[in-house]
Amino acid sequence: xxxxxxxxxxxxxxxxxxxxxxxxxxxxxxxxxxxxxxxxxxxxxxxxxxxxxxxxxxxxxxxxxxxxxxxxxxxxxxxxxxxxxxxxxxxxxxxxxxxxxxxxxxxxxxxxxxxxxxxxxxxxxxxxxxxxxxxxxxxxxxxxxxxxxxxxxxxxxxxxxxxxxxxxxxxxxxxxxxxxxxxxxxxxxxxxxxxxxxxxxxxxxxxxxxxxxxxxxxxxxxxxxxxxxxxxxxxxxxxxxxxxxxxxxxxxxxxxxxxxxxxxxxxxxxxxxxxxxxxxxxxxxxxxxxxxxxxxxxxxxxxxxxxxxxxxxxxxxxxxxxxxxxxxxxxxxxxxxxxxxxxxxxxxxxxxxxxxxxxxxxxxxxxxxxxxxxxxxxxxxxxxxxxxxxxxxxxxxxxxxxxxxxxxxxxxxxxxxxxxxxxxxxxxxxxxxxxxxxxx
Amino acid sequence: xxxxxxxxxxxxxxxxxxxxxxxxxxxxxxxxxxxxxxxxxxxxxxxxxxxxxxxxxxxxxxxxxxxxxxxxxxxxxxxxxxxxxxxxxxxxxxxxxxxxxxxxxxxxxxxxxxxxxxxxxxxxxxxxxxxxxxxxxxxxxxxxxxxxxxxxxxxxxxxxxxxxxxxxxxxxxxxxxxxxxxxxxxxxxxxxxxxxxxxxxxxxxxxxxxxxxxxxxxxxxxxxxxxxxxxxxxxxxxxxxxxxxxxxxxxxxxxxxxxxxxxxxxxxxxxxxxxxxxxxxxxxxxxxxxxxxxxxxxxxxxxxxxxxxxxxxxxxxxxxxxxxxxxxxxxxxxxxxxxxxxxxxxxxxxxxxxxxxxxxxxxxxxxxxxxxxxxxxxxxxxxxxxxxxxxxxxxxxxxxxxxxxxxxxxxxxxxxxxxxxxxxxxxxxxxxxxxxxxxx
Numbered sequence: 016x017x018x019x020x021x022x023x024x025x026x027x028x029x030x031x032x033x034x035x036x037x038x039x040x041x042x043x044x045x046x047x048x049x050x051x052x053x054x055x056x057x058x059x060x061x062x063x064x065x066x067x068x069x070x071x072x073x074x075x076x077x078x079x080x081x082x083x084x085x086x087x088x089x090x091x092x093x094x095x096x097x098x099x100x101x102x103x104x105x106x107x108x109x110x111x112x113x114x115x116x117x118x119x120x121x122x123x124x125x126x127x128x129x130x131x132x133x134x135x136x137x138x139x140x141x142x143x144x145x146x147x148x149x150x151x152x153x154x155x156x157x158x159x160x161x162x163x164x165x166x167x168x169x170x171x172x173x174x175x176x177x178x179x180x181x182x183x184x185x186x187x188x189x190x191x192x193x194x195x196x197x198x199x200x201x202x203x204x205x206x207x208x209x210x211x212x213x214x215x216x217x218x219x220x221x222x223x224x225x226x227x228x229x230x231x232x233x234x235x236x237x238x239x240x241x242x243x244x245x246x247x248x249x250x251x252x253x254x255x256x257x258x259x260x261x262x263x264x265x266x267x268x269x270x271x272x273x274x275x276x277x278x279x280x281x282x283x284x285x286x287x288x289x290x291x292x293x294x295x296x297x298x299x300x301x302x303x304x305x306x307x308x309x310x311x312x313x314x315x316x317x318x319x320x321x322x323x324x325x326x327x328x329x330x331x332x333x334x335x336x337x338x339x340x341x342x343x344x345x346x347x348x349x350x351x352x353x354x355x356x357x358x359x360x361x362x363x364x365x366x367x368x369x370x371x372x373x374x375x376x377x378x379x380x381x382x383x384x385x386x387x388x389x390x391x392x393x394x395x396x397x398x399x400x401x402x403x404x405x406x407x408x409x410x411x412x413x414x415x416x417x418x419x420x421x422x423x424x425x426x427x428x429x430x431x432x433x434x435x436x437x438x439x440x441x442x443x444x445x446x447x448x449x450x451x452x453x454x455x
Numbered sequence: 456x457x458x459x460x461x462x463x464x465x466x467x468x469x470x471x472x473x474x475x476x477x478x479x480x481x482x483x484x485x486x487x488x489x490x491x492x493x494x495x496x497x498x499x500x501x502x503x504x505x506x507x508x509x510x511x512x513x514x515x516x517x518x519x520x521x522x523x524x525x526x527x528x529x530x531x532x533x534x535x536x537x538x539x540x541x542x543x544x545x546x547x548x549x550x551x552x553x554x555x556x557x558x559x560x561x562x563x564x565x566x567x568x569x570x571x572x573x574x575x576x577x578x579x580x581x582x583x584x585x586x587x588x589x590x591x592x593x594x595x596x597x598x599x600x601x602x603x604x605x606x607x608x609x610x611x612x613x614x615x616x617x618x619x620x621x622x623x624x625x626x627x628x629x630x631x632x633x634x635x636x637x638x639x640x641x642x643x644x645x646x647x648x649x650x651x652x653x654x655x656x657x658x659x660x661x662x663x664x665x666x667x668x669x670x671x672x673x674x675x676x677x678x679x680x681x682x683x684x685x686x687x688x689x690x691x692x693x694x695x696x697x698x699x700x701x702x703x704x705x706x707x708x709x710x711x712x713x714x715x716x717x718x719x720x721x722x723x724x725x726x727x728x729x730x731x732x733x734x735x736x737x738x739x740x741x742x743x744x745x746x747x748x749x750x751x752x753x754x755x756x757x758x759x760x761x762x763x764x765x766x767x768x769x770x771x772x773x774x775x776x777x778x779x780x781x782x783x784x785x786x787x788x789x790x791x792x793x794x795x796x797x798x799x800x801x802x803x804x805x806x807x808x809x810x811x812x813x814x815x816x817x818x819x820x821x822x823x824x825x826x827x828x829x830x831x832x833x834x835x836x837x838x839x840x841x842x843x844x845x846x847x848x849x850x851x852x853x854x855x856x857x858x859x860x861x862x863x864x865x866x867x868x869x870x871x872x873x874x875x876x877x878x879x880x881x882x883x884x885x886x887x888x889x890x891x892x893x894x895x
Binding site for chain 2: 049053056058161165166169172174175308313315320323330333345354357
C-alpha cells in the first residue's frame with residue numbers, strides 16, 4: 016500500500032481554457048482568488064497556459080498575460096504545453112464537441128460544464144477518454160456547484176441505487192415557487208423573470224424540461240451504471256401549470272415542482288421530467304427559487320439529499336476546479352463510475368404498468384352532466400378517485416370551470432385510458448393536465 | 456496524462472474487519488448484497504480475509520467461512536494477507552486506537568467510523584498514515600451514510616470555506632423535533648426514546664453535544680485545512696431546553712435545533728455545538744427525526760446542503776465501503792484534504808466580539824419589579840431587546856414565570872455582561888438559558 020514518492024516537486028497542471036464567457040471568466044477568477052487553497056489541495060501548481068475566445072483583446076477583469084491566445088479553439092487540444100482542456104463554450108455539438116474529441120483524442124484531459132454535450136455524446140466521449148488514457152470530468156454539468164456527481168459516483172458507490180430524482184432546473188423552480196408565493200400565472204412570472212435576467216429570451220430549454228432532462232440522463236447513467244441515454248427521457252414542462260393548479264395542490268397538501276425522476280426496475284430504465292405534486296413535508300417542497308436539489312436513494316445509505324445553487328459563474332467554477340483538482344491529484348476515475356465498456360445499454364421501461372397517484376385537472380364547460388361524464392370515464396377505466404374539487408366559474412380563470420381530482424394509487428395506463436375515453440368530448444374545453452404525485 | 460495499464464487483472468483488495476457488532480456485520484451484509492456493484496466500481500475484487508470479535512463462533516447471519524479469525528484484534532494489522540483494516544470497535548482510545556496505530560504503522564490502510572478516535576487522535580493518525588504511505592479514511596465518522604467528508608474535502612475543494620454548520624446528532628434532533636411535535640418536555644421524550652432504543656441508557660454523549668462536537672471537529676479540520684482540535688469545541692447540550700422554549704421560539708418564527716457551527720475568521724477557528732434558534736424558513740428547520748444535515752458555505756459554491764440518515768448499520772456500511780472503493784481504486788488522498796504536515800494549528804477565536812442575536816429565557820419570581828431589573832441589566836450591558844414575551848404562572852411550568860426575549864444583533868460579550876449583572880439576583884429562580892439565533 017505504499018504510495019509512490021517523488022523527490023522533485025510535481026510539475027504544474029497546465030490548463031487551456033476554451034471560452035471566456037461567464038463560466039470561463041468565473042474559472043479564472045476562482046483560480047486567482049483561491050490559488051493557495053486550490054494548489055494545496057491539488058498538490059501541484061495550476062497554470063493557465065492557453066485560452067481561446069471569440070474576441071482576443073477584450074478586458075475581462077482577469078489576468079491573462081501569461082496565457083497564449085489561440086484564435087482556433089481546437090488548436091488548444093494539440094498544444095504541447097497543455098495537460099487539460101476546460102471547455103466553457105457550450106452547445107451539444109459543433110465547436111464544443113470538436114474540441115472535446117480533439118482534446119481526448121490527443122490524450123489531454125477534458126473538463127466541461129456542458130450538460131447537453133454529455134447528455135448526447137457522453138458515452139462516446141467516455142470511450143474516447145478511456146482509449147486514450149485521458150481523464151474526462153463534468154461535475155459542473157449537473158446542478159452547478161453541488162458535488163452531486165461525485166456524491167453519487169463515489170460517495171454512494173457502495174449502493175444499488177433505487178431511484179434518483181430532483182429539482183434540476185433553477186429557472187423552472189424560480190417560476191413555480193414565485194407563482195406559489197404570488198398567485199401569479201406562468202406567463203406573468205416568466206415575463207418578470209426574463210426582465211430580471213433569470214430566464215432566457217427563449218425559455219424553452221428551461222421551462223419545457225430539456226435542461227433538466229440533460230442532467231437527469233447524466234445522473235441516471237452514473238447511478239445505474241448505464242449508457243447515458245438522453246433520447247429515452249420523457250419530458251414535459253411547466254407551461255401548462257396554472258396558478259389555479261398550484262392553489263388546488265396547496266389545498267390538498269402539495270406543492271408543484273418540476274422533478275426529474277429516474278429509476279431502474281428489472282433491468283429497465285425509466286427517466287422522466289415532469290411537473291409533479293410534491294407532499295408539503297418532503298424536502299423538495301422546501302426548495303424555492305433557483306436552487307437545485309437531488310435525492311439519491313441507495314439500498315444501504317437510504318435517502319441522500321444534495322442541495323445548493325444550481326447555476327451561476329461561482330458555483331459552476333467551483334465544480335470545474337474541483338474536477339481539475341481531482342485530475343491534478345491523479346484521482347479522476349471513469350466519469351460515469353464504471354469503465355465505459357461496462358456501462359449497460361438499458362432498455363426503456365414501460366411506465367404503463369407502474370402504480371402511482373395523479374392530480375388531474377379538467378377545464379370544462381359549465382353545464383349539467385359534465386361531472387357525471389368525467390367520473391364515469393374514470394370508473395370505466397378503473398381509476399379510483401381519492402378527492403375531487405370543482406371550482407366554480409371565476410373571472411381570473413377566464414370564466415372557465417376547473418375540476419381537479421387526486422386519484423388513489425393505480426396503474427398509470429388506467430389514467431391514460433380514462434383520458435382516451437374523454438377525448439373529443441364537448442364537455443372539455445381544453446386538454447386535461449395530469450401531474451403525477453411524487454412518491455415519498 | 457496516460458494512465459498506467461496492467462495486463463493482468465488487478466489483485467483483490469484484502470480486508471480485515473475488527474468488530475462484528477452492528478457496524479461490522481452491516482459491512483459484511485453490504486459486501487454480500489452489493490458485491491457485483493462494489494467490485495465493478497472498485498475495479499477489483501473485495502475479499503474479507505480476516506476478522507476479529509469478542510466471540511468467535513456466534514452466528515451473525517453472514518458468511519464468514521472464508522475469513523480467518525484472530526482472537527487478538529491487533530494481530531489483524533500484521534497479517535500478510537491484509538491490505539486494509541476496517542475498525543468497527545469504537546472508543547476514542549484503547550483497542551481501537553492500538554489497532555489503528557498498528558495497522559497504519561504496518562503500512563496497511565485503515566477505514567473507520569470512529570468519530571471519537573478521529574476527533575481526538577486524527578492528526579497523529581494522519582501523520583502516521585502519511586509516513587507509512589498508508590491510506591486512512593473515515594467518511595462514516597461524520598453523518599453516517601451522507602458523503603459529506605468527500606463532498607467537503609473534494610467536491611468543495613476549490614472553495615475557501617466560510618462556515619460549516621449542521622445537525623450532527625440524530626438522537627438530539629429526534630428529541631427536539633419530537634418535543635416540537637408533541638409539546639412534551641425533554642425528560643419525557645428522552646425516556647420514550649430510550650424505550651424505543653433511539654437513545655442510549657446513558658444519553659450524555661448525544662444530548663450533551665459531545666458526539667456532535669466530535670463530528671464538527673472533523674468537518675472543521677477538513678473545511679479549514681486545520682489540525683483537528685476537539686478540545687477547542689465549546690459544547691452545550693439540549694437538556695436545559697424546555698417545551699416552553701420551543702413554544703416561544705415557534706411564536707417568534709423559529710425552531711430549536713442542536714447545531715454545530717465552525718467558522719474561521721482572521722485565521723482563528725471558532726467551533727461550537729449549541730442548541731440554536733433556526734429561522735423557520737431555513738433548510739435545517741425542516742430536518743426532523745434522526746436525520747443529519749450539514750451546510751458548507753464556500754466562497755464560490757455558495758451554500759451546499761448534504762442531508763440524510765446520520766446513523767444506522769446500512770448508512771454506516773455505505774460510507775465504510777465507499778472508502779474501501781476509493782482505496783481499491785488508489786484514489787484515497789490525504790484524509791483531511793491536505794498532507795498532514797500542511798494542516799494548520801489554528802488558534803481559537805474569542806467569541807466575545809462576534810455579533811449575533813440571542814434568545815434569552817429567564818425563570819423569575821412572580822413579584823413586582825422583576826422585569827424592570829432584567830431590562831435595566833440589558834440596558835446597562837448595552838443589549839438591545841427586539842422582542843419580549845412574559846408568560847404568566849402556568850401549572851405546566853411548575854408555577855414558574857418565564858420571561859423570553861430576543862435581542863437585536865450585538866456583541867456576544869454584552870449578553871454575557873448582562874447575565875453577570877443579574878447573577879445572584881433573588882428575582883431569578885434558575886440560571887437563564889441563552890440560545891443563539893442561527894445566522895441565515
